[in-house]
Amino acid sequence: MREFDFLARVFAANHLLPKRVLVPPGDDMAVVDLGNGDGILIAADSAIEGRHAPWGCDPSVLGRKAVLRNVSDVAAMANARPVAIVATAVLPRGTSEDRAWRLYEGLRETGAAWDAPLVGGDIARTSSEDPRAPLEVSVAIIAAPVRPGRGYALRSNARIGDGVYVTGTIGGAWNPDGTGRHLDFTPRIAVAHALDEVLADRLGAMIDVSDGLGRDLGHIAECSRVSIEIELGHVPTTAGVAPREAIAQGEDYELAFTARGHVPSQLAGVSIARIGTVVAGDIAVRVRDGSAWFDARTAGFEHGDGAGTGGGAR
Amino acid sequence: MREFDFLARVFAANHLLPKRVLVPPGDDMAVVDLGNGDGILIAADSAIEGRHAPWGCDPSVLGRKAVLRNVSDVAAMANARPVAIVATAVLPRGTSEDRAWRLYEGLRETGAAWDAPLVGGDIARTSSEDPRAPLEVSVAIIAAPVRPGRGYALRSNARIGDGVYVTGTIGGAWNPDGTGRHLDFTPRIAVAHALDEVLADRLGAMIDVSDGLGRDLGHIAECSRVSIEIELGHVPTTAGVAPREAIAQGEDYELAFTARGHVPSQLAGVSIARIGTVVAGDIAVRVRDGSAWFDARTAGFEHGDGAGTGGGAR
Numbered sequence: 001m002r003e004f005d006f007l008a009r010v011f012a013a014n015h016l017l018p019k020r021v022l023v024p025p026g027d028d029m030a031v032v033d034l035g036n037g038d039g040i041l042i043a044a045d046s047a048i049e050g051r052h053a054p055w056g057c058d059p060s061v062l063g064r065k066a067v068l069r070n071v072s073d074v075a076a077m078a079n080a081r082p083v084a085i086v087a088t089a090v091l092p093r094g095t096s097e098d099r100a101w102r103l104y105e106g107l108r109e110t111g112a113a114w115d116a117p118l119v120g121g122d123i124a125r126t127s128s129e130d131p132r133a134p135l136e137v138s139v140a141i142i143a144a145p146v147r148p149g150r151g152y153a154l155r156s157n158a159r160i161g162d163g164v165y166v167t168g169t170i171g172g173a174w175n176p177d178g179t180g181r182h183l184d185f186t187p188r189i190a191v192a193h194a195l196d197e198v199l200a201d202r203l204g205a206m207i208d209v210s211d212g213l214g215r216d217l218g219h220i221a222e223c224s225r226v227s228i229e230i231e232l233g234h235v236p237t238t239a240g241v242a243p244r245e246a247i248a249q250g251e252d253y254e255l256a257f258t259a260r261g262h263v264p265s266q267l268a269g270v271s272i273a274r275i276g277t278v279v280a281g282d283i284a285v286r287v288r289d290g291s292a293w294f295d296a297r298t299a300g301f302e303h304g305d306g307a308g309t310g311g312g313a314r
Numbered sequence: 315m316r317e318f319d320f321l322a323r324v325f326a327a328n329h330l331l332p333k334r335v336l337v338p339p340g341d342d343m344a345v346v347d348l349g350n351g352d353g354i355l356i357a358a359d360s361a362i363e364g365r366h367a368p369w370g371c372d373p374s375v376l377g378r379k380a381v382l383r384n385v386s387d388v389a390a391m392a393n394a395r396p397v398a399i400v401a402t403a404v405l406p407r408g409t410s411e412d413r414a415w416r417l418y419e420g421l422r423e424t425g426a427a428w429d430a431p432l433v434g435g436d437i438a439r440t441s442s443e444d445p446r447a448p449l450e451v452s453v454a455i456i457a458a459p460v461r462p463g464r465g466y467a468l469r470s471n472a473r474i475g476d477g478v479y480v481t482g483t484i485g486g487a488w489n490p491d492g493t494g495r496h497l498d499f500t501p502r503i504a505v506a507h508a509l510d511e512v513l514a515d516r517l518g519a520m521i522d523v524s525d526g527l528g529r530d531l532g533h534i535a536e537c538s539r540v541s542i543e544i545e546l547g548h549v550p551t552t553a554g555v556a557p558r559e560a561i562a563q564g565e566d567y568e569l570a571f572t573a574r575g576h577v578p579s580q581l582a583g584v585s586i587a588r589i590g591t592v593v594a595g596d597i598a599v600r601v602r603d604g605s606a607w608f609d610a611r612t613a614g615f616e617h618g619d620g621a622g623t624g625g626g627a628r
Contacts, residue, residue: 025433120344132444133440138360
């Protein structure tokens, strides 16, 4: 089973959802109408020892990453601010109180730092006898619009002619030993809010770069039913990482977005680079590397069977 | 480590939470102010194969129970209706697409049945090689007030002189083989809403019975800083279950509550029995069995190390 095939089946059931679901599954967050005109945004993501963080890491690192992943989803909606988080933890048998407490502290402190207070949840223990059973934590986040009524930077909002942009630098987020900046990154809330304010209606689609830039742009192409052309040489890569590797690796937690008109080259202290254009044509993300083109969507990181924790081309 | 010791440490950090957290961790749901006067309610609970449902069960049963546990938390706030759920699943290596799909269907269909549409989440796989690694699912639920501004039936709302009540029958929810009505119960949303409407300001504290009636009444006693006296012979027990066992077993998902004045003996098709009284005195749940008294709080089901899945006296 591949995650994206499974998700396609899930999204096919979106038409069964009640009308109060304003943004259904398939974006960085869902939006649900509370009946008072405003939407509430919600998303959930887990972090598993040995998969999303190195085996044997300090549990606070795992808790922190679980929260940061969720805050990054809030950033990717542009017009959203965190409100609160809840978390459930699954502890292997015999987990010490100290380790459990450090997991909790990682959740609580990171939530507090991002104005997403930890307000509830649950702790359970596995019945598995496996000494290598991983520490696991699931976090759900709720968010509210910064400016109610303004809408969100949905993946379906790209228009033909939009420029394609990315914040920061791409690639090298995950070291071979599992460490790296994917464990302690700065979710791009501030630049997302600045873009939403500065660009207003000129802001198109937005996504956070977790599966790999190529694949994440593919989500925008699919949801917006457009083609995206990327100039490989314009992708801002982390020093020492080859561009073709960089766009396939993932776990960057930068923002990729489309926009019309002038876009500043820096906002909220974060650099912004134009890397391509939204064009007419079949749904695709085509990358120009000199005189050659390749399809970027199949080069990204997929969370399916057999996928490693480090991403990389498959 | 015992769960309740750990949670006491967690609740001790409640004073660090921002003011918008109207009801902090420690109740059935947290309530967070969205800035427009209304609160949003949120909670999360997981379900683990071999722990909350029998090993090897149909994954839809696990998904259903995870959702029902969360809807039961909504019921226990009285003035709350489900809005949406998100779910994260952790699949053992090699889980078939069919099993993953059935888990999803259990989540989606149960959510739809309780007006809590599944709007998002994530699927991950464990790195564990353990062939007995369990299927796990975590669900977070958001809810909204039925009547904004009216408040909720918090655990801290019991007053000296209140009657103590329970819905339905207690005990026997969990068969020795792990099956039983704990896998497919009716969360008490309808009777909770009816009680909130009929009793209005006469409704006191409310909790759903998951840890065991004795222990759950203990949570009310602790949060309200009162003593509760129960008449064992008045507890409505499931046929064939001895009363002292019934109040210790747990997983009933009935509602226990306190109220002033007349309370109907049936509402929304569910029987309601008066089983005791809130009295002055040290925080305690004292149960009268003929001429003897015993402390009910230590007889309940605790989700700590070494606790079985079936509850029962420890």
